[in-house]
Amino acid sequence: MLKISVSKSFNGKKIIEKAEFRAEKGDFVCIVGESGSGKTTLLRMVAGLESYEGEITFRGEKIDRKSIGFVFQDDRLLPWRTALENVLFGLELRGEEESISKARKVLELVGLKGFEDHYPSQLSGGQRQRVGIARALAIDPEILLMDEPFASLDELTREKMQEELNQIWNREKKTVLFVTHSIDEAIFLGTKVVVLTGIPSKVRGVIDISLKKRIRTSDEFIEYKKRVFELLSPQSMF
Amino acid sequence: MRLLKVYGLITLIVVWYLSSFIIFLPAPHSVALKFALLLFNAEPVLGKSLLEHSISSIIRVLSGCLIAFLIAIPLGIISGWSEKLDDFFSAIIEVFRPVPPLAWIPLAYIIFAGFYSPVQIAQVFIVFIGAFFPCLLSVREFAKSVDRGLIEMAKAFGADDEDILEKVIVPSSLPGILSGVRIGLGVGWMTIVAAEMLASSGTGLGYFIMVMYEVGGRTEEIITGIIAIGIIGYLMNEIVLRVEKKLLRWR
Numbered sequence A: 001m002l003k004i005s006v007s008k009s010f011n012g013k014k015i016i017e018k019a020e021f022r023a024e025k026g027d028f029v030c031i032v033g034e035s036g037s038g039k040t041t042l043l044r045m046v047a048g049l050e051s052y053e054g055e056i057t058f059r060g061e062k063i064d065r066k067s068i069g070f071v072f073q074d075d076r077l078l079p080w081r082t083a084l085e086n087v088l089f090g091l092e093l094r095g096e097e098e099s100i101s102k103a104r105k106v107l108e109l110v111g112l113k114g115f116e117d118h119y120p121s122q123l124s125g126g127q128r129q130r131v132g133i134a135r136a137l138a139i140d141p142e143i144l145l146m147d148e149p150f151a152s153l154d155e156l157t158r159e160k161m162q163e164e165l166n167q168i169w170n171r172e173k174k175t176v177l178f179v180t181h182s183i184d185e186a187i188f189l190g191t192k193v194v195v196l197t198g199i200p201s202k203v204r205g206v207i208d209i210s211l212k213k214r215i216r217t218s219d220e221f222i223e224y225k226k227r228v229f230e231l232l233s234p235q236s237m238f
Numbered sequence B: 001m002r003l004l005k006v007y008g009l010i011t012l013i014v015v016w017y018l019s020s021f022i023i024f025l026p027a028p029h030s031v032a033l034k035f036a037l038l039l040f041n042a043e044p045v046l047g048k049s050l051l052e053h054s055i056s057s058i059i060r061v062l063s064g065c066l067i068a069f070l071i072a073i074p075l076g077i078i079s080g081w082s083e084k085l086d087d088f089f090s091a092i093i094e095v096f097r098p099v100p101p102l103a104w105i106p107l108a109y110i111i112f113a114g115f116y117s118p119v120q121i122a123q124v125f126i127v128f129i130g131a132f133f134p135c136l137l138s139v140r141e142f143a144k145s146v147d148r149g150l151i152e153m154a155k156a157f158g159a160d161d162e163d164i165l166e167k168v169i170v171p172s173s174l175p176g177i178l179s180g181v182r183i184g185l186g187v188g189w190m191t192i193v194a195a196e197m198l199a200s201s202g203t204g205l206g207y208f209i210m211v212m213y214e215v216g217g218r219t220e221e222i223i224t225g226i227i228a229i230g231i232i233g234y235l236m237n238e239i240v241l242r243v244e245k246k247l248l249r250w251r
C-alpha cells in the first residue's frame, strides 16, 4: 500500500496543504486539479526528487527509487540515444543490459515498432512521449508515476493509448499515480480519482470508480463525470 | 556550393598572378613547381624535405594538444558540473585566458633551458598553453548547460552520481569536447609555427620559413611553407569535423 500525507512549501509559500490519500496495490489513482495545483510536485515528491513535510510510504517503508517508473510531463529523452537506447536506459541502471528484446517488446506495445533506431529529433511529440512511457514500463516498476502522459497526443492515439495502458495495468496490476487534466481520462482509467483544489491545494475528495463497462457514453460514466466536476468547481465550496 | 568554392580558389590564383607583376611576389606556377620539388626532396640549406618539416611540426602539435586535451576535458566537465570547483578554477582561468600563447614563448625557452632537448619541450609546452584554454572553455560551457531535467530523469530511474556523469553529463558535453578539440588543434597549430620561428629547432615548418627568410628572402620557399601550413591546418579541421558529424548524428 502506498500512503501519502504531505505538505509542501516553495520559499515559504505553501503550495500543498496536507494532501492525504492512499493507494492499494493495483490501484490506478488519477489526480486531477487545475494548473498550478501541485500535481507535478506531488509526483516528484513520491519519486524522491523533491523534499516535503509529512510522510510518503510504500508497504510501510520509505520508497526505494528503483521501484519507481516515472513518465514526465515533458518527455526528457536523451537526445543522443535512439528510441530503443532510451528505453534501455533504466534497464542498464539495473544491470539488465542484455534485455534488448524486452525493450523492443515494450516499444512495440506503445506502437513504435519500426522506430527503434530513430533519434528523438526524428520523432513527433506524441511518439517521443510514448518512448518515455516505454522507458518507464520497461523496468517493470512497482509504482508507475505518470504526469499527463497523453496530453500531447491526438484524440485517436490518446484513446488507443488509454486502452493499451488499461490492458497493461489489468495484466500487471501495478500501482499507478496518473496526473491528468481530462476528467474523462481519469474516470476511464482510474480506480480512484483524487481531486486537488484551492490555494494552497488540498485533497477536495477521493472518488472510487467502479464501472460495469468502460464506455464513455454510459449513464454511470456520465454520473461519475458530474461528481468529479462538482468537486473541481469552486461553486460547490459554500 | 561546390562550384562557388572552385570559383573562389580560381579568383585567388588570378589575383595572385596579377599581383606578381606589380609587387615582389613569385608567380603561382613557379611556387607550385617549388612545392612539388620540395615536397619529397631535401631543400639544400636545411637538408630536409617539406614533408619532413611538416611531420616534425605535426608531432609537436599533436603531443602538446594531447596533453592539453587530457587535462582540459576532465577539468572542463568537472567545473561545468560543480559550481564550487568552477569558482575555484575560474579565477585562474580568467587570468591566463586572455594571454596570447605567444607571450609564453620566451619564458618557456628559459624555463626548459636545462632540459634534454629544451627547444622541443618548450615548443610542446607552448602548444599545450595554446590548445588548453579554448578546449577547457568549450567543454566547460557545454558541461554547464547540461539539461537539468535529464539529470533529474536519471535520478528518478535510480542513477547514482557516477551513472549521471557517464550516461548524461559526458555524452551531453560531447559536442563541446569535439569543438574544443577542433579549436584547440587550430590554435595549437598557429602557436607551433610561431614558436618554431623563434628558436633553432632544426626542423619544422615555422623554422623552415624563418631560415628561408634569413638566407636571403627566398619567397618561393617561404610561400611553399605557408601553403603547407594552410593545407595541414585545413586537413586537421576537416578531419575533426568529419568525426563530429559521425558522432553527433543525433543532432
Ligand SMILES: Nc1ncnc2c1ncn2[C@@H]1O[C@H](COP(=O)(O)OP(=O)(O)OP(=O)(O)O)[C@@H](O)[C@H]1O
Binding pocket: A010, A011, A015, A033, A034, A035, A036, A037, A038, A039, A040, A041, A042, A073
Ligand atoms: N522549483 C520550484 N520553485 C518554486 N515554485 C515552484 C517550483 N516548482 C513548482 N513551483 C510552484 O508550485 C506550484 C505547483 O506546481 P506544479 O508544477 O506541481 O503544478 P501542476 O499541478 O503540475 O500544474 P500543471 O497542471 O500546469 O502541470 C506552482 O504554483 C509552481 O509555480
Ligand SMILES: [Mg+2]
Binding pocket: A039, A040, A041, A073, A147
Ligand atoms: Mg504539471
